[in-house]
Amino acid sequence: MRRALLLAVLALGLMSAPLHAVQPDEVLPDAAQEARARELSRELRCMVCQNQSIDDSDAPLAKDLRILVRERIKAGDSDRQVLDFLVARYGEFVLMRPTVHGANLLLWLAPFAVLLVGGAGIFVAYRRRRTLPAPTVPLSAEEEDRLAHVLAGGDAEAARDLTKL
Template structure:
Protein backbone atom coordinates (compact mmCIF):
# COMPACT_ATOMS: atom_id res chain seq x y z
CA UNK A 1 0.00 0.00 0.00
CA UNK A 2 2.85 2.38 0.84
CA UNK A 3 4.47 1.69 -2.53
CA UNK A 4 1.22 2.60 -4.27
CA UNK A 5 0.92 5.85 -2.33
CA UNK A 6 4.56 6.70 -3.07
CA UNK A 7 4.07 5.97 -6.79
CA UNK A 8 0.94 8.16 -6.84
CA UNK A 9 2.85 10.94 -5.09
CA UNK A 10 5.65 10.81 -7.64
CA UNK A 11 3.17 10.75 -10.52
CA UNK A 12 1.39 13.78 -9.04
CA UNK A 13 4.65 15.68 -8.61
CA UNK A 14 5.63 14.97 -12.22
CA UNK A 15 2.19 15.99 -13.49
CA UNK A 16 2.25 19.26 -11.54
CA UNK A 17 5.76 20.14 -12.66
CA UNK A 18 5.07 19.42 -16.35
CA UNK A 19 3.64 22.89 -17.09
CA UNK A 20 6.83 24.40 -15.67
CA UNK A 21 9.05 22.53 -18.13
CA UNK A 22 9.93 24.39 -21.32
CA UNK A 23 11.58 23.20 -24.47
CA UNK A 24 14.14 26.01 -24.51
CA UNK A 25 17.61 24.49 -24.54
CA UNK A 26 20.47 25.99 -22.52
CA UNK A 27 22.36 26.89 -25.70
CA UNK A 28 19.41 29.08 -26.80
CA UNK A 29 19.29 31.26 -23.68
CA UNK A 30 20.43 34.85 -24.16
CA UNK A 31 23.05 36.34 -21.83
CA UNK A 32 20.91 39.41 -21.03
CA UNK A 33 18.05 38.37 -18.68
CA UNK A 34 15.79 41.22 -19.89
CA UNK A 35 16.19 40.16 -23.54
CA UNK A 36 15.70 36.51 -22.59
CA UNK A 37 12.46 37.43 -20.79
CA UNK A 38 11.27 39.24 -23.95
CA UNK A 39 12.22 36.24 -26.08
CA UNK A 40 10.30 33.88 -23.77
CA UNK A 41 7.27 36.19 -23.80
CA UNK A 42 7.28 36.30 -27.60
CA UNK A 43 7.84 32.53 -27.81
CA UNK A 44 4.68 31.95 -25.79
CA UNK A 45 2.69 34.01 -28.35
CA UNK A 46 3.94 32.07 -31.39
CA UNK A 47 2.47 28.81 -32.66
CA UNK A 48 4.64 25.82 -33.44
CA UNK A 49 3.86 25.06 -37.08
CA UNK A 50 4.45 21.34 -36.44
CA UNK A 51 2.52 20.93 -33.17
CA UNK A 52 -0.18 23.46 -34.19
CA UNK A 53 -1.74 24.14 -30.76
CA UNK A 54 1.47 24.49 -28.81
CA UNK A 55 3.68 27.52 -28.45
CA UNK A 56 7.24 27.41 -29.70
CA UNK A 57 8.28 27.95 -26.08
CA UNK A 58 6.79 24.56 -25.15
CA UNK A 59 7.54 22.60 -28.32
CA UNK A 60 10.49 20.26 -28.85
CA UNK A 61 10.09 20.30 -32.65
CA UNK A 62 13.08 21.33 -34.75
CA UNK A 63 11.08 24.08 -36.45
CA UNK A 64 10.10 25.47 -33.04
CA UNK A 65 13.78 25.59 -32.05
CA UNK A 66 14.58 27.42 -35.31
CA UNK A 67 11.80 29.93 -34.61
CA UNK A 68 13.05 30.45 -31.04
CA UNK A 69 16.53 31.14 -32.39
CA UNK A 70 15.10 33.49 -35.01
CA UNK A 71 13.19 35.41 -32.32
CA UNK A 72 16.40 35.73 -30.29
CA UNK A 73 18.35 36.89 -33.36
CA UNK A 74 15.78 39.60 -34.08
CA UNK A 75 15.83 40.75 -30.45
CA UNK A 76 19.63 40.80 -30.45
CA UNK A 77 19.48 42.91 -33.64
CA UNK A 78 17.45 45.50 -31.71
CA UNK A 79 13.92 44.79 -33.02
CA UNK A 80 10.96 45.62 -30.81
CA UNK A 81 8.42 42.94 -29.92
CA UNK A 82 6.02 44.29 -32.57
CA UNK A 83 8.76 44.23 -35.22
CA UNK A 84 9.64 40.63 -34.37
CA UNK A 85 6.00 39.56 -34.60
CA UNK A 86 5.50 41.52 -37.84
CA UNK A 87 8.58 39.85 -39.33
CA UNK A 88 7.34 36.37 -38.44
CA UNK A 89 3.80 37.10 -39.68
CA UNK A 90 5.22 38.40 -42.97
CA UNK A 91 7.32 35.26 -43.30
CA UNK A 92 4.87 32.59 -42.06
CA UNK A 93 1.43 34.23 -42.16
CA UNK A 94 -1.10 34.99 -39.41
CA UNK A 95 -1.24 31.31 -38.49
CA UNK A 96 2.06 31.65 -36.63
CA UNK A 97 0.28 33.72 -33.96
CA UNK A 98 -1.48 31.72 -31.23
CA UNK A 99 -3.84 34.66 -30.69
CA UNK A 100 -4.78 36.20 -34.05
CA UNK A 101 -4.79 39.97 -34.36
CA UNK A 102 -8.13 41.81 -34.35
CA UNK A 103 -8.28 42.98 -37.95
CA UNK A 104 -10.81 42.94 -40.79
CA UNK A 105 -9.63 39.61 -42.22
CA UNK A 106 -9.60 37.91 -38.78
CA UNK A 107 -12.93 39.35 -37.68
CA UNK A 108 -14.71 36.05 -38.29
CA UNK A 109 -12.32 34.29 -35.89
CA UNK A 110 -13.27 36.75 -33.17
CA UNK A 111 -17.01 36.74 -33.89
CA UNK A 112 -17.69 32.99 -34.18
CA UNK A 113 -17.33 32.10 -30.45
CA UNK A 114 -19.74 34.79 -29.14
CA UNK A 115 -22.20 34.10 -31.97
CA UNK A 116 -22.15 30.36 -31.21
CA UNK A 117 -22.66 31.12 -27.52
CA UNK A 118 -25.56 33.47 -28.23
CA UNK A 119 -27.08 30.98 -30.70
CA UNK A 120 -26.81 28.15 -28.18
CA UNK A 121 -28.41 30.28 -25.47
CA UNK A 122 -31.23 31.28 -27.83
CA UNK A 123 -31.77 27.64 -28.83
CA UNK A 124 -31.86 26.56 -25.19
CA UNK A 125 -34.28 29.35 -24.32
CA UNK A 126 -36.60 28.37 -27.23
CA UNK A 127 -36.44 24.71 -26.22
CA UNK A 128 -37.34 25.48 -22.60
CA UNK A 129 -40.12 27.80 -23.72
CA UNK A 130 -41.54 25.21 -26.12
CA UNK A 131 -41.32 22.52 -23.46
CA UNK A 132 -43.16 24.79 -21.02
CA UNK A 133 -46.00 25.16 -23.53
CA UNK A 134 -46.26 21.37 -23.85
CA UNK A 135 -46.45 21.03 -20.07
CA UNK A 136 -49.15 23.72 -19.93
CA UNK A 137 -51.12 21.99 -22.72
CA UNK A 138 -50.97 18.68 -20.86
CA UNK A 139 -52.07 20.40 -17.65
CA UNK A 140 -55.05 21.99 -19.45
CA UNK A 141 -56.27 18.65 -20.84
CA UNK A 142 -59.48 17.37 -19.29
CA UNK A 143 -59.31 14.47 -16.87
CA UNK A 144 -59.66 11.01 -18.43
CA UNK A 145 -63.16 9.51 -18.63
CA UNK A 146 -64.38 7.39 -15.77
CA UNK A 147 -65.43 3.78 -16.44
CA UNK A 148 -69.13 4.80 -16.39
CA UNK A 149 -68.49 7.63 -18.87
CA UNK A 150 -66.55 5.31 -21.17
CA UNK A 151 -69.40 2.76 -21.14
CA UNK A 152 -71.94 5.49 -21.94
CA UNK A 153 -69.71 6.74 -24.77
CA UNK A 154 -69.56 3.24 -26.21
CA UNK A 155 -73.35 2.96 -26.06
CA UNK A 156 -73.73 6.36 -27.74
CA UNK A 157 -71.36 5.37 -30.50
CA UNK A 158 -73.20 2.08 -30.94
CA UNK A 159 -76.52 3.96 -31.08
CA UNK A 160 -78.37 2.21 -28.27
CA UNK A 161 -78.25 4.71 -25.42
CA UNK A 162 -81.58 4.72 -23.47
CA UNK A 163 -80.77 7.79 -21.40
CA UNK A 164 -81.09 11.13 -23.05
Protein backbone atom coordinates (compact mmCIF):
# COMPACT_ATOMS: atom_id res chain seq x y z
CA MET A 1 0.00 0.00 0.00
CA ARG A 2 2.75 2.40 0.99
CA ARG A 3 4.78 1.53 -2.09
CA ALA A 4 1.78 2.16 -4.40
CA LEU A 5 1.22 5.55 -2.79
CA LEU A 6 4.89 6.44 -3.25
CA LEU A 7 4.77 5.42 -6.92
CA ALA A 8 1.58 7.46 -7.45
CA VAL A 9 3.17 10.55 -5.88
CA LEU A 10 6.30 10.07 -7.99
CA ALA A 11 4.23 9.68 -11.17
CA LEU A 12 2.25 12.85 -10.39
CA GLY A 13 5.49 14.70 -9.70
CA LEU A 14 6.92 13.67 -13.04
CA MET A 15 3.75 14.68 -14.85
CA SER A 16 3.89 18.15 -13.33
CA ALA A 17 7.48 18.72 -14.45
CA PRO A 18 7.86 21.14 -17.35
CA LEU A 19 8.00 19.42 -20.70
CA HIS A 20 10.02 20.67 -23.59
CA ALA A 21 9.07 19.95 -27.14
CA VAL A 22 12.64 19.84 -28.41
CA GLN A 23 13.13 16.66 -30.39
CA PRO A 24 16.38 14.68 -30.20
CA ASP A 25 17.13 15.39 -33.86
CA GLU A 26 17.09 19.14 -33.14
CA VAL A 27 19.68 19.07 -30.35
CA LEU A 28 23.04 20.61 -31.21
CA PRO A 29 26.16 18.52 -30.52
CA ASP A 30 27.89 21.45 -28.78
CA ALA A 31 26.45 21.79 -25.25
CA ALA A 32 27.17 25.54 -25.04
CA GLN A 33 25.38 26.21 -28.33
CA GLU A 34 22.46 24.01 -27.25
CA ALA A 35 22.18 25.96 -23.98
CA ARG A 36 22.08 29.22 -25.97
CA ALA A 37 19.46 27.78 -28.30
CA ARG A 38 17.29 26.65 -25.37
CA GLU A 39 17.59 30.08 -23.73
CA LEU A 40 16.63 31.83 -26.97
CA SER A 41 13.77 29.38 -27.53
CA ARG A 42 12.29 30.37 -24.16
CA GLU A 43 12.28 34.02 -25.24
CA LEU A 44 10.42 33.37 -28.51
CA ARG A 45 6.65 33.00 -28.78
CA CYS A 46 5.02 30.22 -30.76
CA MET A 47 2.99 32.01 -33.42
CA VAL A 48 0.39 29.21 -33.36
CA CYS A 49 0.00 28.69 -29.60
CA GLN A 50 0.71 32.34 -28.73
CA ASN A 51 1.05 31.84 -24.97
CA GLN A 52 3.81 29.26 -25.18
CA SER A 53 7.43 29.61 -26.03
CA ILE A 54 8.73 27.69 -29.00
CA ASP A 55 10.69 25.61 -26.48
CA ASP A 56 7.42 24.29 -25.00
CA SER A 57 5.27 24.07 -28.13
CA ASP A 58 4.72 20.99 -30.28
CA ALA A 59 3.37 23.00 -33.22
CA PRO A 60 5.15 22.44 -36.54
CA LEU A 61 5.90 26.17 -36.85
CA ALA A 62 7.54 26.13 -33.42
CA LYS A 63 9.73 23.24 -34.54
CA ASP A 64 10.69 25.19 -37.66
CA LEU A 65 11.60 28.21 -35.51
CA ARG A 66 13.67 26.05 -33.15
CA ILE A 67 15.57 24.63 -36.12
CA LEU A 68 16.04 28.14 -37.53
CA VAL A 69 17.42 29.38 -34.18
CA ARG A 70 19.88 26.48 -34.09
CA GLU A 71 20.97 27.08 -37.69
CA ARG A 72 21.64 30.75 -36.95
CA ILE A 73 23.64 29.81 -33.84
CA LYS A 74 25.68 27.25 -35.82
CA ALA A 75 26.34 29.98 -38.42
CA GLY A 76 27.94 32.07 -35.68
CA ASP A 77 25.21 34.67 -35.02
CA SER A 78 25.06 36.25 -31.58
CA ASP A 79 21.89 36.01 -29.50
CA ARG A 80 20.96 39.58 -30.45
CA GLN A 81 21.47 38.84 -34.16
CA VAL A 82 19.23 35.76 -33.94
CA LEU A 83 16.49 37.74 -32.18
CA ASP A 84 16.81 40.64 -34.61
CA PHE A 85 16.56 38.24 -37.56
CA LEU A 86 13.37 36.67 -36.19
CA VAL A 87 11.83 40.04 -35.32
CA ALA A 88 12.57 41.30 -38.83
CA ARG A 89 10.95 38.20 -40.29
CA TYR A 90 7.93 37.73 -37.97
CA GLY A 91 7.50 41.06 -36.23
CA GLU A 92 7.90 41.93 -32.59
CA PHE A 93 5.02 39.64 -31.63
CA VAL A 94 7.48 36.73 -31.81
CA LEU A 95 9.15 37.99 -28.60
CA MET A 96 7.71 36.77 -25.29
CA ARG A 97 8.78 40.08 -23.73
CA PRO A 98 8.32 42.90 -26.25
CA THR A 99 10.78 45.78 -26.14
CA VAL A 100 9.90 49.11 -24.57
CA HIS A 101 9.93 51.59 -27.46
CA GLY A 102 7.65 53.14 -30.08
CA ALA A 103 4.09 51.87 -30.13
CA ASN A 104 4.88 49.33 -27.40
CA LEU A 105 5.59 52.18 -25.03
CA LEU A 106 1.87 52.92 -24.91
CA LEU A 107 1.16 49.29 -23.99
CA TRP A 108 3.78 49.33 -21.25
CA LEU A 109 2.67 52.65 -19.75
CA ALA A 110 -1.13 52.40 -20.15
CA PRO A 111 -1.77 50.38 -16.96
CA PHE A 112 0.21 52.84 -14.86
CA ALA A 113 -1.58 55.79 -16.47
CA VAL A 114 -4.98 54.24 -15.73
CA LEU A 115 -3.98 53.66 -12.11
CA LEU A 116 -2.68 57.20 -11.80
CA VAL A 117 -5.80 58.81 -13.33
CA GLY A 118 -8.10 56.59 -11.25
CA GLY A 119 -6.21 57.39 -8.05
CA ALA A 120 -6.30 61.12 -8.80
CA GLY A 121 -10.05 60.90 -9.46
CA ILE A 122 -10.65 59.14 -6.15
CA PHE A 123 -8.46 61.67 -4.32
CA VAL A 124 -10.30 64.64 -5.85
CA ALA A 125 -13.72 63.12 -5.10
CA TYR A 126 -12.68 62.44 -1.50
CA ARG A 127 -11.35 65.99 -1.02
CA ARG A 128 -14.51 67.55 -2.45
CA ARG A 129 -16.71 65.44 -0.24
CA ARG A 130 -14.78 66.46 2.87
CA THR A 131 -14.65 70.18 2.07
CA LEU A 132 -18.24 70.74 0.95
CA PRO A 133 -20.45 71.85 3.84
CA ALA A 134 -23.65 69.96 4.44
CA PRO A 135 -26.53 71.80 2.76
CA THR A 136 -28.64 73.62 5.35
CA VAL A 137 -31.88 75.48 4.88
CA PRO A 138 -32.62 78.19 7.42
CA LEU A 139 -35.87 77.95 9.36
CA SER A 140 -38.66 80.30 8.49
CA ALA A 141 -39.99 82.68 11.14
CA GLU A 142 -43.07 80.49 11.68
CA GLU A 143 -40.91 77.36 12.15
CA GLU A 144 -38.67 79.17 14.64
CA ASP A 145 -41.70 80.21 16.68
CA ARG A 146 -43.05 76.63 16.71
CA LEU A 147 -39.63 75.28 17.70
CA ALA A 148 -39.31 77.77 20.54
CA HIS A 149 -42.84 76.84 21.71
CA VAL A 150 -42.03 73.09 21.73
CA LEU A 151 -38.68 73.61 23.49
CA ALA A 152 -40.37 75.75 26.11
CA GLY A 153 -42.64 72.81 26.98
CA GLY A 154 -45.35 73.25 24.39
CA ASP A 155 -47.86 70.68 23.27
CA ALA A 156 -47.04 67.20 21.89
CA GLU A 157 -48.92 67.87 18.63
CA ALA A 158 -46.50 70.65 17.73
CA ALA A 159 -43.57 68.31 18.47
CA ARG A 160 -45.02 65.70 16.05
CA ASP A 161 -45.34 68.39 13.41
CA LEU A 162 -41.66 69.26 13.82
CA THR A 163 -40.59 65.65 13.27
CA LYS A 164 -42.33 65.74 9.88
CA LEU A 165 -40.11 68.58 8.69
